[in-house]
Structures are given as structure tokens and as C-alpha cells.
Amino acid sequence: MSFLQFNFWLFLCILISAYYLLPKKLQWTCLLIGSYVFYAFSGVKTIGYIIFTTLSIWIGTVLISKINEKKEKELIQKKEALTPEVKKNIRTLAKKKQRIIFWCVLLINFGILGFLKYFNFLAENITGLFNLTTRNKIGPITLGLLLPLGISFYTFQSMGYLIDVYNGKYKAEKNLFKFALFVSFFPQIIQGPINRFDKLANQLYETHKFDLKKFEYGLQLILWGLFKKMIIADRAVSVVNQVFNHYDQYGGGITIVGILFYSLQQYADFSGGIDVAIGIAELFGIDMSINFKRPYFSTSLSEFWRRWHITLGSWMRDYIFYPLALTKRMSRVGKLANKYLGKRMGKVIPVAISNLVVFLVVGIWHGPYWHYVAWGLYNGIIIAFSAIMEPFYVWLKRILKVNTECFSYHLFRILRTFFFINLGWYFDRANSLKASLYMLHNTIMNFKLNQLTDGTILKLGLKEFDFKVLFVASVVLLAISVMQENGIKIREFLSEQNLAFRWIVLYVLILAIISLDASSRNLLGGFMYAQF
């Protein structure tokens, strides 16, 4: 079941009715049943994995919490009798037990994710390496593994919870079914956002009165998400697929067109899907974390990553970047850099290394392909390089007397960042690393300007009418984004307008989605991030 299928909306109507009509204390149970029904309809064969993840993490976290409680109780009860050394021993022993449980649960769950997602990739590469060294021609072992829906998202979300409980950020949820709801809450399961327990759980468990205004806001956000997905992304994807799947037929000019369409498609698809997910949660009175903040208005690549797939970025920051940057080993690296390269480098180098690791993981998270790895590294390297070169830029700006406060400089930074983001998309979207490099080479060495004017563009899978629709829809998207960038909250803004204006806007939006929806060409094509 996908957000784009009519069955889903029927299911949602039934669930919402049950949610608000049943006694309030049953609301979270209703959501849990609904979430599992949704999951079962999406892929009943793989439901065992999410149940296993839920069970293992729940058991692990409850044990970790119990050990902690037992330790605290012991320390309080025998407060007077215990020497500082015994107290330390009790703490050390408790931590040791917790650590064992923590690592077991962590490794098992990441192991499942890794096995399901990367086994074929590893087998292929190991066999390739073996064949290369032995000159054999053995085919790789492949397992017909089914990737459970949303495994990357629910594994990361529940791992974040495990780490937080282990670090004592909050106590473990003792009710298995309530925890199961946190893991499986259906709007987030397909493509995120990756929510945090402390932000989401209470909202899931507490009762909600029907709030018509919030309900309307939720519906509006769903409509906006569908507008982005069905009118923009599902049109742009035709051009993207054509250019990237037949990259050797086009020169650099058309390749750039493909890249720009991919920028548009990916943003409209992913942020559209997230808007739908957040909007659906709002129908139940639940606020989920935002995942996008107009990323293409970023003035640097690191800012882009704070505005794009925000919940993945913050997950990486909290659970990989900081733990890595603050390790003793990294601190030693910092000291060495400080000694030989100066004070500034002493600070920058550990951050740069941690960033590289984070983006390598981000790349691998996206999929078991070398081009994703290259894309992750590309981002890490650019950000690390920018951090290292920062003093030079400051010096250059001072020498050239650049006014950094004016609009043109701001615009320049946005365009510069957009350029680097798009350079990265070569690696992200291409069908292989070889294809990425080929396309990059073509862009520089074989531009074929004539392909931009000889009608080739009109043979990329879109009709002239579709280009016009795409243009107008993109202008609307840009206008809304500019308004948001200037601090205008669109839904509040709309609610302040006269009824006639408000309704006209909504009717136009609904009718546009119905009449200009391009997804019916490929009904089974869901959201692109659903595959992760």
C-alpha cells in the first residue's frame, strides 16, 4: 500500500473514523493496529523483520533500564555502607552489563540491515576481486532477499532510541505494544522522517481530541505534498530516466538538463512524500519532525545538509559525528594536528575526518552501490575542504573587499552551493560509478550545444504541454518557497485570508492535482525514497 493508492486513502478514512470515534484510551491501540495493517498490506512476507527489531530493541532497552534502576537502588539503599571504590565497582559492573546488551542488540539489528541490503553487493565485489586475481569467471552468490519496507528508516529510528536509553537520556518504554507503535507508526514507515522517541512517543500515546483546524492544516499539507509529487516529480522523472538511462546518447548540455531535472524531481518527490506523511500524522493530531527546510536556498554544502533530509542529518550528527569526534583517538589526532599544523587545524582536522566518515555512512545508507559511496565521499570531501580553506576565503574576501552582506553575495553563495549539490547528483543518480564519470566527462568535453536547440529536449519523454505544466508548477513551488524563506507560514497565512480566496486556492490545488497528475502513467511507481 502506497500513499498514492486509492486503497490507502480508504484505509486512512476508516482508521481516522475509528481513531476519533472509539474511546480516547484506545487511540494508540487503534494506531498500532492500523500501522500493522498498513505494513502487512505493503509486504506481509517481511513483517517478521520489523517484529524482530521491535522485540529485540524493546527487550534490550528494558534490560538496560532495569540494570540502571537496580544499580541506582543499590547505591541509594546501601549509600552509607558502601565505600567509594565499591560504588565505582557497582557502576562499572552495571555499565559493563549494559554495554554487552547494547552492543548485542545494536549489532544484531544493524547486522540484519547490512545483510539484507548489502549481501549481494559484497558478494558481487568479493567475487569480482577473486576473479580478477585468479582469472576465474565465477558468478557471485546471490540470495533472493526481500528488502522489508522502510527497514533503513525504522532501524535507524529504533537504534537512535536504543543509544539514547543506553546513554541514559530517557528511560525505556516498558509497554511493548506502545514501543511497537513508535517503531511502526505508519506515516513515517515508508520514507521517514526518522523521528526521535522523546519528540514523538508521548504524542502517540496521549489522547487527542478532534481539532478541525489541525485536521484542515493536515489536509492542506497532504495536498501540497501531492502537488509536488504528482505534478512535478512524476513529470520530471521521465526526463531524468531518459537522460540517465541513455547517458551515452547525449552530450553535456542534455546531461545538465537531466541533472537539473533530477534536482527538481528528487526534491519534489522526497519533500512531497514527507509533506504527505507529516500531513497524515497531523490528521491524528500528531506532529512529526520536519525533514526539509528549502534546501536549495542553502549558502553552503554543510548548510544544505542541515536543510535536506534533516532527520537523517541530525541522526548522523548525534549518533555518529559527535561520538566519533569526541573519542579519545580523535582528540589525539586533534592534538597532533595542533602541534604540527597549528591551532586552527587542531580543531578542523578531527571535524573533517568525522564528517568524511558521516558522509561515507550516508552514502552507503542510500544503497549498496559504488556511486552512492562516491557521492557520500564527495560531500564529505567538499565540506572538509571548505572547512580547511575557510581562513583563505576570509583572507580573499578581505583583500577583494567583498561585501558579504549584500543580496548579490547571498545569491552568489546560493548559486555556488546549488552548483556543488548538482555536481554531487552526478554520482547520486547515475546508474553506476562508471556512468557518473562518463557523464561528468561528457559535460566538460562533449557539450553538444546543438542538442539543446535541435528538438532533442522534446524527445526526452515529455510533451510540450508537460514542459509547460512543469514550468508553471515549478514557479509556484519557487514562489511558495520564497515566501517560506521570508518567514511566512503558508497555512497560517492562508487561514488569515478571506474565505473566497482561501477556497479558490484550495480548489485550484485539488483540481490541479486531479487533472495534471502524471503518476497515473506509472501507477505502481511510489516514492523514490521508499526503496531505501
Next chain:
Amino acid sequence: MHNSKAPWFRAIIFVIVFIMINYVLTFVVVPKGDISRMTMREMYSQAENIDVVFAGASLSQRDINPYIMDKELGCKTFDYPFDYQMFIGTYYSLKELFDYQKPKLVVVTTEQTNFTTKGEKPIVYLSTAPYMKSFFNEVQYYFAASAQDGSYLDRLFPWRGYHVASIQDLVKNIYGKLDPSYTNYPQSGQVEAFANNKSGYIGKGAIKVNPSDSKGTINYDNLKSSHDNRNISDIQEQNVEYLKKISELCKANNCKLILLSPPAPVYQVLRVKNYFEFDNEIAKIAKNLNIEYYDYNLIKPELFRLKGDYFSDGEHLNSQGAESFSESLANFLKLRQKGEDMSKYFYTPEEYNADINYIAITWYKFTKNGNEVTLTADSIHGTKVTPEYQFVLTDLETGKQQIIRDYDKNPTFVFDSTAHKKYNIRVNARVAGSNNNDSIRYYEEAISK
């Protein structure tokens, strides 16, 4: 009104206005109803009960002339087909019919793709459901058909599938829909006036195709085709399920049901390697469902002699063919009614194949390697026929024709095209050893550099 109720009131009004907008758009944008609407309305308006119904899709619409059937059978018959309709649509259309008519016999025409299709096109629903009187039936049909292909929106918002070419078209459409002859169809004399048409809609759900019209008779030359193999595992359970429902519906209404494959051009039968194997599978399915099934392609000449020029295209009969077929079918139904063993009127596949002693169509494919062109001819013919091919080149610059290879059983020929820039190649095919020029089939294509 109390303030707390105002938002609810607004929300309800919002939805009502939206439904009204949808109705207005449907009225303005969707072209005014066509033959399906007329058929449905005629069915409702029949003063006398319809005794025999011919349901299905365009095969019934074009192949069966209800006026001839009326005359031959001496009872009231009616064509009740809808373009592109599959068993699912036929089921819901018949459900509607049984609320107003009590036929004694329903003949559902079919073709093999009715069993393999994965869903019915939304246009079928849109051209029938809006004219059904039973809202409940319409809703059931909506959900059942949409569940098959997921096209819920296409069926819910009919206007979304239409492209508005100009404002004038919209205005014309509105005027057309407001015209009393449209809104009150069928008024007295309207159907009778159609009945005199030489081509087009003739009333009672039937369409006539005049053989002398430009597209009234199929041309078997220059007809590129291919060999096909129909996979029995491609039969969709959902189609069998709806055929079963049709059977149960008829049974519940004390009505006999016949499943009938009307005649198709010979090449359409022979091009499918396992046509008869598939046909047997349909017969098995029908038998399991207690439905009589007949494939009229196998009918013996004593009941129907199929002629090539009976067809207007690769599937449908023209009016000449329909006339002949209708007379034959009426005779067939009468014999059946008398209790005769109808199986004796049908060929076995072997007999059918043996009866085809000619080449139905021919064509060729080519590959180029520099100036070297490899031509590979192919044809569809009876199993006992051995074809031979001749290749003729027409130089488009000089207009000169030359035989580049005379008749030979080898379908492949390689020739050097160095001397020609723009040219056509024609392949002539005949039964090996035959000198009858009338039985030659050909296919011609431009092969330019």
C-alpha cells in the same frame, strides 16, 4: 448559528461545492454521450421484453445485426455491447439489464484476450456507468473495476482524461448536451431513423460498417504481422471469476448463457501458434462453469462460409459479413433450440488447418550491413501450404521495377544495394508451384539509405 458549529458547516459546504464543481466540469468537458449511452437508454426504454441479448464488446456491436436476428428468430433481440468491455463490465451491465428485461438467452461474444487482460480500461466504465439507473450497481462497478488497475481517480473524475482543444468545443459540447434530442433520447422515431443508416449506428446497440467505405474492407496486402504464442498461464483468475458471476447472474434470472467467439480473419487465428490449445482451455473453463462455448472460427461451411472480404479490420465484420454471420448465427441458434448436437457443425483444429490452402498474409524484415541488405520474408498460411517468395525492387528515383530474386522457398535473400539510393522492396508470396496470380499476397516497404 453557534460559533463552534461554523467551521463544521464551512467544511461541509466546501465538500458540497467541490462535488458541484466536479459535476460542472464533467458536464462541460466530457464529450456528450455516445453509442454506449444510446444503447443503455434504448435498453431501458424497450416497451416489449427483450428475448435474446448479445452482450460483450465491439464484436457483438459490429458482427451481429439485431434486425436480422429479430427477423430470423422471430423474437425480440438486442445488441447490448460496450466498446472494450471485459467480463467485469459485462457482468455489471447485465446486472443492470436484468432489472428491466427478462431475456431467455444471453450470448456473450468474446476473444482470447478477454481472459488474459489485467483490467478494463476506465473509458468503459465512464461510457456505461454514468447512465446506469442503479446507483448501487454503479458504485459496486466503480470499486470492482478500479481495484483491478488502481485507476480510481480516472473513474471518479471523468473530465481529467479529456484534453480541451478549444473553447468552441466546450460550448458545442454544452449545447449538444442540452439539446432535447440528446437529453430525451430515445424519442419516438429516433431509433427507427438510425435503422436506415448504411453505416454508423443503426440503433439497438449495433453498428454497421459499409464495405465500400474507405475503411470498410480489410486489405490483406501490406499487412505486417507477427507470429504469437498465447500463454495459458496468462489467464487471469479475476476474468474467470467475472465469467462465473455472469453465469450465476443468468442462472438466477432463468436465462441461458452462451459464450461465443465470433469469426476472426484467418491470419489472426493462424498467427497464434497455440490458438487451439488456448481455445480448448477456454472451453474447459466454460464447461466447468456450465456455460456453452462455441468458437465460430471452426464452424463448417454448411452453416457459415467465411469470406476474406467480410472483415473491415483485423477483428470486426463489415455489414456484409455481419449480415451473413447474423443469418448463420440465427440458424445456429434455431438448430440448437431444436436440441441438435451442435458439435457436429464444428471442425477440429486439424480439419480447420487443412481447409486453409492459401497464404493469408505476408511480410518481410530486413537488416543492413553497409550496402548489403538481408531480406527475410515470412507469411501466415495453412499447415499444408509451402510458401515461396519473390523479391521485387522499385527504384524510387527512376520508377523502374526489377525482380531481384524470383520465386523460391528460401525466405532469406541478400542483395547488394550499391546501385540504388531510394527504393522500395516488395515481397510476393504464393503457394509453392502455384501459377494463380490472384492468390498472391504481397508486402511492400521503402528502404532508403
